[in-house]
Amino acid sequence: MAHGVLFLVRTAVLLSVGAAHVFGGPLSVRSLSLQAKFAALNETVGGRLYAAGPWELPCFSEYNGTAVTPDEAACAIVQDNYTDPFTRVMHFGAYMMPQWETCQAESPNAGCLLNLSDPTDSDAFDGVDCQLGNIPSYYIDVRYPSDVQAALNFSEMTGIKLSVKNKGHDYKGRSSGKGTLALWVTNLNSISHSDSFVPEGCSTGYDAITIGPGAITEDIYEYADSINRTFIGGYHQTIGAGGGYFLGGGHSVLSPVYGLAVDRVIQVKVVTPDGQYVTANECQHPELFFALRGGGGSAWGVVFESTHRLAPQVTLQVASIGFTEHANSSNLADWYELLVNETYRFGTEGWGGHIVGPTIIYVNPLLSNAEANASMQAVVDFALGQGGTAVVEELPSYLTFFSKYVTLAEAVVGPEIILGSRLISTSLFDNEVGRTTLSNTIKSVLPFASPYIVVGTPFLYNYTVGTTSVTPAWRDSLWHLSIHSEWVWNSTVEYIAEQYTAVTQHAQLFRDITPGSGAYFNEGDVYEPNHTYSYWGENYEILRDIKEFYDPKGLLDCWQCVGWTGADDPLYECFVEL
Ligand SMILES: Cc1cc2nc3c(=O)[nH]c(=O)nc-3n(C[C@H](O)[C@H](O)[C@H](O)COP(=O)(O)OP(=O)(O)OC[C@H]3O[C@@H](n4cnc5c(N)ncnc54)[C@H](O)[C@@H]3O)c2cc1C
Incomplete structure (x- = not known):
């Protein structure tokens, strides 16, 4: 180090x-x-x-x-x-x-x-x-x-x-x-496993992994695989899964079936802003545990370790389909329209994945290979029709999938990149009017940027209402869609401000067609309008009370977090004023 x-x-x-x-x-x-x-x-x-x-x-x-x-x-x-x-x-x-x-x-x-x-x-x-x-x-x-x-x-x-x-x-x-x-906290990187982990003060045992925030996602995947288990985590090698990732929600390509990270965490050890070292779970400090399940990184203190339910080793169907070299504005719009039209069915079948312009990488832990091929036929035909490529294959484990596909496809780091995002409601996929509205909106933003879509909402997950503090919109959405822009090392403040504004404006088109929905705290617009509702919905009121209880002196503040002091706080002097 x-x-x-x-x-x-x-x-x-x-x-x-x-x-x-x-x-x-x-x-x-x-x-x-x-x-x-x-x-x-x-x-x-x-x-x-x-x-x-x-x-x-x-x-x-x-x-x-x-x-x-x-x-x-x-x-x-x-x-x-x-x-x-x-x-x-x-x-x-x-x-x-x-x-x-x-x-x-x-x-x-x-x-x-x-x-x-x-x-x-x-x-x-x-x-x-x-x-x-x-x-x-x-x-x-x-x-x-x-x-x-x-x-x-x-x-x-x-x-x-x-x-x-x-x-x-x-x-x-x-x-x-x-x-x-x-x-x-990078050096708090321990990983351990118990097949009968009982959260303190509780009586039910779980097959679970305990991680320090500094353990990187790829190491956790390898560890879980070595004990024939699957850890449900993100689409990048170095994310700290036991830090900001789960605190803000945590989506995975397996979330449609296995839930978000906040659905799978069962215990958190944290130093709260009032200086206590607390073990929070459903049986003790349940209100703090609720806040830690989606209330967002660092507002609640510093997490030392968290314990997450594991899934068994899974056989996965993987669909990697695209036509990158042959993409143009016309076939790209048709491609997104096709995916919009197929998404509700894909959701009911358990698919999760990422759409990055003219490519998709999807996985499915529920279907057989024959079923997966049949399910993806229209998408395969489209891509091949454009001169692209298509693979629908079965892999023996999540780690095999991650090593073969994700390490090559994960988002690049190093660019000065910003996002604006929206959770796209199920009601835009399960009827003709909704689908047309969404396809037209996507078409209208293509000249600015191709949306990056994460099919990672907990669509089939059997959620117990009220257990997590992320916006309930996650439970009634099929896509987490983002628009991005970027600048370079010597861009002027005026140019940077323009990019922020443009991203917010383009994301607004998706806000407009999804009234009452929300956005992902970890991958949101820096200038998310009405951020408290977007990230937490009606959970915000209770979160603010919990924040006041554990941080009465306001010692931990962060941009658009629960209890945020606001953009005028000198702490945020480096944020661009729009
Ligand atoms: C390339 C890339 C790919 C991504 N892919 C995914 C994905 O597939 N799924 C997904 O859900 N998200 C994804 N994200 C978003 C990612 O989950 C969040 O940015 C997450 O917060 C990163 O955590 P970190 O610890 O790595 O980052 P940091 O920037 O170090 O921390 C992020 C936030 O968490 C807080 N925090 C970190 N550790 C602690 C702790 N121990 N206690 C309290 N607060 C803490 C920090 O204060 C900060 O607010 C991706 C991000 C990138 C850049």
């Missing part, structure tokens, strides 16, 4: 740079006493307090206005691995969507980005001042609940805000934050 320079060694930097960051001004008597408080904190957390720095810094010769010596060898590693998630997760100062490392409101150059299309492009770093941007000033490499308790005390004492980072996949900048002290 690559760390920043040890805090105590960096005393001079703290005094001249760090304190200025925290207070936005020159060194003062107050910052001298702050220095002592930081030193005390460092001692309390066993020397695991670090000054943060951008991952890309070795390429630059200037840092926050001061000359520094570039390190060519280290820079080459950054350049070679700019889109490699496994490298990014190792560095505190790297995020999957690197715009969250930058102070977007001060763009261009309020960060330390390289040129994604050519990371060796010296225009991005020669004579450019690399800045800490939106990366937290300091972080604690969290190992024990007492680390978090010390940080909460420190925050209360100094007024310095906290942030929580795990693997850095957040689409809305909730794991970074200028001037914050971050709690980096």
Whole structure:
């Protein structure tokens, strides 16, 4: 694990740079006493307090206005691995969507980005001042609940805000934050299994896996496979499944049959913002457990471990169908229309998957191979008719599917990408009028972007009403549809603002045809209108009460989270004002 320079060694930097960051001004008597408080904190957390720095810094010769010596060898590693998630997760100062490392409101150059299309492009770093941007000033490499308790005390004492980072996949900048002290949970990465796990205070046992937030999804899949089980998780190798993923909902291509991550979690150990280390489940602290099942990352404290029901090893039918090289605006619109028309039936048959423009990768744990082929025939015929390819095959396990398909198809990291999304209601698929409305809406956005569609709602899952806090719209939808846009390393703040606005406007077309529905907290529009209703629906009122109970001093705040202080809070100075 690559760390920043040890805090105590960096005393001079703290005094001249760090304190200025925290207070936005020159060194003062107050910052001298702050220095002592930081030193005390460092001692309390066993020397695991670090000054943060951008991952890309070795390429630059200037840092926050001061000359520094570039390190060519280290820079080459950054350049070679700019889109490699496994490298990014190792560095505190790297995020999957690197715009969250930058102070977007001060763009261009309020960060330390390289040129994604050519990371060796010296225009991005020669004579450019690399800045800490939106990366937290300091972080604690969290190992024990007492680390978090010390940080909460420190925050209360100094007024310095906290942030929580795990693997850095957040689409809305909730794991970074200028001037914050971050709690980096990446090293809490244990994985264990019990075939008779009984949540504390309960009596029913489950076949379950217990994971630290820092355990990456691919490792969990491999572990589950090694004991002939299936873990229901996301479509990317390095997501921290026991962190933001499940806290916000957590969809999988197997969710249509096996439910969302919030449906499968049975116990969570968390340090709440009031400093308690709590074990929450259906039998003890049930209201907190409800909040942790979809109320969103970091608002409820810092999760140390979570336990999730496993599924047995499953044989899967996999349909990988597409016509990428032959796609055009006309056949793409027809393709989406065909998929809209087939989706209700697919839902009743148990299919889940992803639609990425002219390709689909779907899986089904319920059908035989003959049934899967028959089910997909119209889609296969369409793709082959465009000169494309089609495979409908049976694979022996989820891990086989993940290794063969997902590692090649998963979303790329490294671009400055943003999303706007909507849960598309069942009522737009189960009748002719609805289908026509949806197909026409998709057609109208194609000139802007091809929607990325996750067929990952818990359509067949037997849900117990009231057990999770995600918007109930998840239970009555068949698609989680997103529209995206992006910018580049040197885009202006005006251009960035235009992209945010355009995404919100295009997502609005889907909001308009799905009144009363919602959106996915983890993959939402940064500027989601009416976000409390979109993410939690009628659950928001109770969530706000639970938040006030566990965080009476408002020590943990994040963008559009439960109890959010709002965009005017100085904590959000790096978010673009639209
Ligand atoms: C390439 C890519 C693919 C994705 N695919 C999927 C998918 O298939 N299914 C899906 O549902 N989602 C998917 N997502 C979204 C993903 O689940 C969320 O971004 C998730 O929050 C990532 O968690 P993280 O720990 O990796 O990220 P971070 O950015 O480190 O954390 C995300 C949020 O969770 C909070 N948090 C993290 N750990 C803790 C903790 N221990 N305690 C309290 N709060 C914590 C952070 O403060 C932050 O608010 C994808 C995202 C990306 C970038």
